[in-house]
Amino acid sequence: MSIDSHTIEVSGITVEVVRKQIKNLHLGVYPPDGRVRVATPMRLSDEAVRLAVVSRLGWIRRERANMQQQPRESQREYISGESHYFQGRRYRLRVITRCNSQKVEIVGKRWLCLCVKKGADRAQREKVLERWYREELKRSVAELIAKWEPLLGVNVSACGIKKMKTKWGSCNIEERRIWINLELAKKPVHSLEYIVVHEMVHLLEKHHNERFKALMDKFLPQWRIYKAELGKSPLGHQEWQNQK
């Protein structure tokens, strides 16, 4: 199926227009920044789309205002005393600056010790912490994939960690490759497991249809709770299929 996608401007709002073989026009506003997207039947002109958007401008503006009020991660300085999250738990950062090796260690129940070289600036401290998050997440994801492969009867060929602005995860079905958002290192393990299972279920069912939901119900009955929980986080899970 070919998909035609382009953007139009309506009252100062950029609207992504996607024409598909569907019956009705669907208008959506998506987190985190209120991107507006219209899926429309092939026969509708841009002018008709424009009118549909104008008629719902009030609703679009309210949705966007709500999203802007969502909690956002504040800018971090990577200094002692700051709060940082790992696997859903909050830790206080302790920066130790006379280390030979750069590393991160959890000490006791509440301390995240960041060892850096003397004089390490903010960017360097951030890099050390991020590398640690990436390694920890990679290991957790590998364990979860190994756990779920026999349960789901699927095989994942590769999995990677990357920073994504609008998605918690994605799946390339043809290559059986899964991508996981680095931010999930900070979330509870059950949130990570939900995303991993979601992406792996795509190897059984491409679309978010009834069959997909039935599979999720069967394998991870609590998935709706985990999804809602992640939805309240600063980053919303956006459907992977919008991507090319």
Ligand SMILES: [Zn+2]
């Ligand atoms: Zn999906």
